[in-house]
Amino acid sequence: MPRTRRHIHAGTVYHVHNRGNERARIFNNDNDYRGYLGLMEEAAVRVPMRVVGFSLMPNHVHLLLWPEDDGAVSAYMKWLTGTHALQHRFRSVSVGTGHVYQGRFKCHAVQTEGYYYTCLNYIEGNAPRAGLVTRAEYWPWSSLFERIHGGNILSDGPLSLPGNWVDIVTAGPGAEQLQELRACARGSRPYGTPEWVEQAVASHHLLPPPLPRGRPKRR
16 A cells, blocks of 8 residues: 655654664664764755754654755655664664664654744653653753754754753653643644644645544533
């Protein structure tokens, strides 16, 4: 069965994520992480891309991308994941043993208002939530670390970050925000206000979000 065509538009921010097949590790040591960051730089040269946030975790990757051209996200990710999969199999002496990633990357649009901050906060705070570090700025394979120490991957985002951004990431999103964002990520649903989501569903040719279960609440 052919894959559903994705409608990914220039000027919209997208939360992109992918996971190792059967949740297997895709990064085993520091060199693996450094290699992926190098591929991200090269991918952005081959397919111009504004990377405004990222977090590399042992068995999955989160990216926040802001494309300038329609279809650029798919082209960028195709080269990045394909090249990384080949290098991963070669380094781990496992060529021909199956897929590295669980499948095609997942992607959902993010509204560039307060929702953008929440999504970036979620991405950059992944490592401490997973117990990998005590504070988000200590994880060297994230955009927060690069913001503090410098690097060549990040572009300016659609919104300026507040001066206390590190403290905001340390505090993390609220439980309700986390639940909503994770639901959008799992279902590749737009993340924003109800009005903006309705517009994004139409422009991206998506099925409308499912109605909540049970009786509607009384006003």
